[in-house]
Amino acid sequence: MPMSPGRSSRIPQLLDRHEKDLLTAWMERQLQSVAARRDLLDDKELREQSRQFLRLVREAATTSDDIHGAEWAAVRDLLGSISVSRARQGFTPSETATFVFSLKEPVFALLRQQLGSDAGAVAEETWNATVLLDRLGLYTTEIYQRGREEVISRQQQDMMELSTPVVQLWEGILGLPLIGTLDSARTQVVMENLLQRIVDTGARIAIIDITGVPTVDTLVAQHLLKTVAAARLMGADCIISGIRPQIAQTVVHLGLDLTTVITKSTLADAFAVALQRVGLAVVRSAPTRT
Amino acid sequence: MDRIPILKMGPVLLVSIQVDMHDQLALTLQDDLTDRIVTTRARGVLIDISSLEVVDSFIGRMLGNIAAMSKVLDAETVVVGMRPAVAITLVELGMSLTGVRTALNVERAMEILGAATGNGGTPPGEVTDGRHPD
Amino acid sequence: MAVTRTEKLPVQATEDVVRVRQAVRAWAVELGFSLVDQTKIVTAASELARNTVVYGGGGTVEMESLIDGARRGLRLTFADQGPGIPDVDAALRDGFTTGHGLGLGLGGARRLSSEFEIRSQPGAGTVVRITRWK
Numbered sequence: 001m002p003m004s005p006g007r008s009s010r011i012p013q014l015l016d017r018h019e020k021d022l023l024t025a026w027m028e029r030q031l032q033s034v035a036a037r038r039d040l041l042d043d044k045e046l047r048e049q050s051r052q053f054l055r056l057v058r059e060a061a062t063t064s065d066d067i068h069g070a071e072w073a074a075v076r077d078l079l080g081s082i083s084v085s086r087a088r089q090g091f092t093p094s095e096t097a098t099f100v101f102s103l104k105e106p107v108f109a110l111l112r113q114q115l116g117s118d119a120g121a122v123a124e125e126t127w128n129a130t131v132l133l134d135r136l137g138l139y140t141t142e143i144y145q146r147g148r149e150e151v152i153s154r155q156q157q158d159m160m161e162l163s164t165p166v167v168q169l170w171e172g173i174l175g176l177p178l179i180g181t182l183d184s185a186r187t188q189v190v191m192e193n194l195l196q197r198i199v200d201t202g203a204r205i206a207i208i209d210i211t212g213v214p215t216v217d218t219l220v221a222q223h224l225l226k227t228v229a230a231a232r233l234m235g236a237d238c239i240i241s242g243i244r245p246q247i248a249q250t251v252v253h254l255g256l257d258l259t260t261v262i263t264k265s266t267l268a269d270a271f272a273v274a275l276q277r278v279g280l281a282v283v284r285s286a287p288t289r290t
Numbered sequence: 291m292d293r294i295p296i297l298k299m300g301p302v303l304l305v306s307i308q309v310d311m312h313d314q315l316a317l318t319l320q321d322d323l324t325d326r327i328v329t330t331r332a333r334g335v336l337i338d339i340s341s342l343e344v345v346d347s348f349i350g351r352m353l354g355n356i357a358a359m360s361k362v363l364d365a366e367t368v369v370v371g372m373r374p375a376v377a378i379t380l381v382e383l384g385m386s387l388t389g390v391r392t393a394l395n396v397e398r399a400m401e402i403l404g405a406a407t408g409n410g411g412t413p414p415g416e417v418t419d420g421r422h423p424d
Numbered sequence: 425m426a427v428t429r430t431e432k433l434p435v436q437a438t439e440d441v442v443r444v445r446q447a448v449r450a451w452a453v454e455l456g457f458s459l460v461d462q463t464k465i466v467t468a469a470s471e472l473a474r475n476t477v478v479y480g481g482g483g484t485v486e487m488e489s490l491i492d493g494a495r496r497g498l499r500l501t502f503a504d505q506g507p508g509i510p511d512v513d514a515a516l517r518d519g520f521t522t523g524h525g526l527g528l529g530l531g532g533a534r535r536l537s538s539e540f541e542i543r544s545q546p547g548a549g550t551v552v553r554i555t556r557w558k
Binding site: 192195196198199202203204226229230231232233234235236 | 370372373374375377378380381382386391392393395397398
């Protein structure tokens with residue numbers, strides 16, 4: 001296989017010639033270091049992953065030493081999937097990176113063994129090996145982090161959706177009581193959810209109640225207004241209720257144009273308007289019992 | 291040249307846009323519709339866009355044009371089934387589609403068109419004199 | 425930041441506008457964009473592709489998928505050798521009146537994207553680049 005100019009490392013050759021011994025030594029190292037988690041690892045699977053790793057690294061190392069380049073894509077993919085599955089199983093980032101770092105000792109031993117007579121070569125190749133394995137080890141930590149972040153953000157998403165349910169107040173009338181501080185991301189998710197519910201239920205009117213929202217900043221206000229506009233484009237109307245004096249002041253301060261939006265100070269008022277618009281009326285059927 | 295089919299149901303013309311339209315197809319639809327409104331003396335036009343994943347400014351303008359032209363020809367247009375992602379994008383794009391009536395579904399659209407074409411009387415919600423019945 | 429994949433498509437005829445929409449949609453889906461974000465970038469691409477065909481005399485679009493640390497993005501660069509835009513600021517300001525050329529296209533594409541760049545001069549063609557980050 002052609003080597004890129006300047007690359008004269010003998011590591012790929014050594015990996016090729018001594019694969020079996022290296023694999024055995026490496027497996028031993030790995031199983032020792034994750035002794036506490038033996039229950040989570042399947043020996044056969046680990047052996048297969050290790051074997052594949054050695055093979056892919058050997059192939060990639062003969063053409064390039066940039067682990068972020070296209071030639072190393074297969075290695076990155078393998079490390080990525082190992083990292084993600086270990087993160088999911090509950091391994092710590094260090095335990096996951098051990099997959100790569102535990103390869104150092106066997107490789108150094110191999111280098112000393114094969115190049116022993118040439119001290120300069122041993123030093124240089126040991127350096128090459130350590131740089132390569134450090135980069136790959138760090139890469140697994142990065143992927144691990146990303147994996148954890150995705151889990152966290154998915155959980156956040158679930159919490160967001162649970163904390164702002166859309167309720168059906170009456171046939172054709174939906175209610176969305178917003179509670180707590182709204183940030184841009186949460187507001188967007190909530191609003192998209194509302195629009196989808198409008199489609200699902202064929203609602204004519206959606207009441208967005210912000211009684212439980214202490215402050216509304218420009219971004220959140222804009223999202224609210226955009227949602228109202230989007231609902232109207234789809235064929236439904238929105239009423240914003242629960243506007244407290246402070247919010248009214250903020251709206252005026254920010255110069256927001258609410259003239260095209262129906263606003264009511266209480267959810268009850270909004271509901272009354274909504275009933276009227278869909279052509280319903282509440283009728284007393286019996287005298288009030290005392 | 292392919293065209294989008296226009297169906298007739300009583301005084302209403304029905305159009306269901308199921309394909310990702312290129313500009314020429316949209317212009318042809320505009321022309322075809324105006325022709326058919328005149329030849330069938332239609333009083334209403336229902337355009338179903340529930341299959342459209344993208345409505346850009348050109349398609350938006352097409353819908354606006356159809357609504358305006360049919361109005362001149364004494365017909366009411368209702369656009370049905372706009373997807374939430376499309377609505378959000380149109381708002382961001384800055385298109386307000388003023389003059390275009392929209393409905394979430396065909397039932398509601400037919401209620402609106404029923405009123406416009408004089409069938410079925412005034413639909414609920416359209417009376418806005420503010421007084422409650424006694 | 426790294427480019428992980430790139431592809432160039434011709435944008436010469438109105439049919440190409442549809443092809444560009446479909447290609448951008450496919451890439452956005454693969455990059456894991458939310459439905460709303462997919463719709464936004466496909467709509468922006470539609471606007472810019474149309475501009476390239478109608479006002480730029482035809483050109484190309486280069487699609488690139490990007491990785492910048494933890495975030496993934498989709499970048500589209502539309503280029504033509506057309507007459508260029510004499511007053512870019514005016515073009516970016518929305519022309520709600522139809523028929524005035526670029527109308528909502530450029531401004532809309534900007535609003536729908538995370539990043540927007542334009543280079544255009546009379547006689548030197550136009551290059552518009554938009555990026556949408558996940």
